Amino acid sequence: MLAALLLCPAHFCAAESRLSVGNGNEPETLDPQRVEGVSASNIVRDLYEGLTSLSSRGEVVAGAAERWEVSPDGREYRFQLRAQARWSNGDPLTAEDFADGLRRSVDPATGSAYAQMLAPIEGATEVMVGARQLRELGVEVIDAQTLIIRLSSPRPYFLGLLSHPSTFPIHRPSLERWGKDFARPGRLVSNGAYTLESWTPQSSIRLKRNRYYWNDARTAIDTVVYQPSEDSNTELKRYRADELDVTYEIPLQQAPWLRQHYGQDLHVSSYLGTYFYGFNCSRPPFKDNPKLRRALTLAVDRQVIVDKVMNGLALPAYSLLPPGLSGYTPQRPEWADWSRERRLAEARRLYAEAGYSEQRPLEVELRYNTHEDHKRIATVVAAMWKQWLGVRTTLLNEEFKVFIQNRNLRKITQLFRAVWIADYDDPTAFTDILHSSHGQNDMAYSNPDYDSLLALAAAEADSERRRQHLAQAEQMLLRDQPLLPIYTYTSKHLVKPWVQGWQDNPLDIHYSKDLRIVGRPGEAAR
Incomplete structure (x- = not known):
């Protein structure tokens, strides 16, 4: 003693x-x-x-x-x-x-x-x-x-x-x-x-x-103690058993129940992040084919995904850049305000001009890392493409490390699940990853004009002219469509x-x- x-x-x-x-x-x-x-x-x-x-x-x-x-x-x-x-x-x-x-x-x-x-x-x-x-x-x-x-x-x-x-x-x-x-x-x-x-x-x-x-x-x-888990339902069970003090996320399907039973523990907040699908622009079928990329983008009903899959815990995304960035309002493509019928009509037109039809449908592989919510979103998107365009989509789920490796290599990917979270509060936290030499540009997007606009913004001391250069760069991304934005994040923790x-x-x-x-x-x- x-x-x-x-x-x-x-x-x-x-x-x-x-x-x-x-x-x-x-x-x-x-x-x-x-x-x-x-x-x-x-x-x-x-x-x-x-x-x-x-x-x-x-x-x-x-x-x-x-x-x-x-x-x-x-x-x-x-x-x-x-x-x-x-x-x-x-x-x-x-x-x-x-x-x-x-x-x-x-x-x-x-x-x-x-x-x-x-x-x-x-x-x-x-x-x-x-x-x-x-x-x-x-x-x-x-x-x-x-x-x-x-x-x-x-x-x-x-x-x-x-x-x-x-x-x-x-x-x-x-x-x-x-x-x-x-x-x-x-x-x-x-x-x-x-x-x-x-x-x-x-x-x-x-x-x-x-x-x-x-x-x-x-x-x-x-x-x-950090505990990894690719299954949000398992994570929730650990939380309810007091094995976790903080969760990485929540199961989206459980959101209404969690609001009712764990409302004081549930933290939902705006978050500078975007969930999207990346097109591999370095190989078929998306190489040199912006019309096909735009057709698939238009055929996705983001509001349905946000309401039915995300249980309202997100916002529909029409650009890589999310709302909430200091001193910058993301560009909104014209088609974002179109009716569903008009979007689908334009999607079918572009799909046909890209060389595809009911007799010659697009066959594509969509990769995502193992996770129930990623699977649900991919299943819904594939169903939309099938219903409205006739696209045949093969869904491939991969363990995270394998998934990242395949994305980085770019040799076998066609279309893949992706997310980008801001590392700092500025539009360039998003625009820079599409620079032709950026290490996170798994889309293999390369446009000298886009790179030049980023360079102009980087060299510009005047904040308004800098903002204009970045807005032009974002417009170029919306035109070239190297990625398909789906929703902007909210952080969701218990x-x-x-x-x-x-x-x-x-x-x-x-x-x-x-x-x-x-x-x-x-x-x-x-």
Whole structure:
């Protein structure tokens, strides 16, 4: 007893505070420069911290950098790191670590799907195509705590971008020792509020509180357990059994029942994300065939999908860009306001002009990752195409990693389920992924005029002229139709009443360090 009292100055040992989170698909990696999916990014944001971070409301706040200065022309950012910042093994966190992370993201050898997002940094585009050396990237280490980042032109969203995993620092000794396999339990050294304790594939990823984190004193939760699941009904059962404190999503078919029985736990909020089908524009039948792409787009009744499949928990989408973006209203195609009959008549006309008919129907494969809601939406869309155009659609569901691999290769895909969630609050968070060289352009869309409009917007300091360039680019996407928008997201989570600090926000980003457990049965308040 005496030993116990000596170890616990407060004369008792508080129970460990644990948060259990449903997290969708099994993460593809926890390497910050190579992460792609939302579920992996959720975990990486707990493990690492960027120069900037986000508040619980989604606003940009200081992260590993305690302050920064921006030059009058908006092209140079000078960051001062926190002197007390450390890696999870106790090593000092330095400006060089952030410079290494940025260089690694744009290094072609890394294969980062988000490399193009860092194109605003001076020299990044040339580095990505091998025309300049990594050391020529526009980042300069002044001293251990001071980093300068130079941009090729002003970007109003740049501070928000620096909260994205692709900009996170890298622990060079770990990378040098383990190579691409460094992001594993027992190897990964991180600088965020948590460290990686264990990873059991298809079961759980367990994080432990990082006692070296500069703001550990304000972290309330000791352990975070992420549980992957591709079945939202199974996730709901875990939640009802108190095995989960937060769900990744909800089963759409259960929405009315959940509103009635779990109304106080249900969080539904606007979300900067779009669900769509991507056309592979690099191979038949969609290569050089915008009329066929437009025909299939017009034949989909989005309102039916939102009302019947989504139970009203979404909005019909007519463009890749969702509503709610700061300072920008998405373009609305003319046909969005047509009657259903007029849309179908135009769809049939374009379908015939593309070379298809009842006697020669389109036969196409639609791929989606394994999930009951994706299957339901694909089944409904295929039925619409069959009824109105005579299209014969083969539905192919694939395990998430296989699905992503096939999408990236582009060799066998024709049509595939996709989603894009904003990484920062700006129209370019969406328009840039259709740039011909972007790592997430699985549609293989390539239009020099579109790329030029993005370049004009990137170089434009005047906000109104920049907005006009982006609006022109969006109009071009609506004309070329490299993708089929279906709905814009709302975030949908169940959150236990004892999870405090949760705030709905348009980016749907929630750091575990900002939460606390208060009043859970059997657990002491922290």
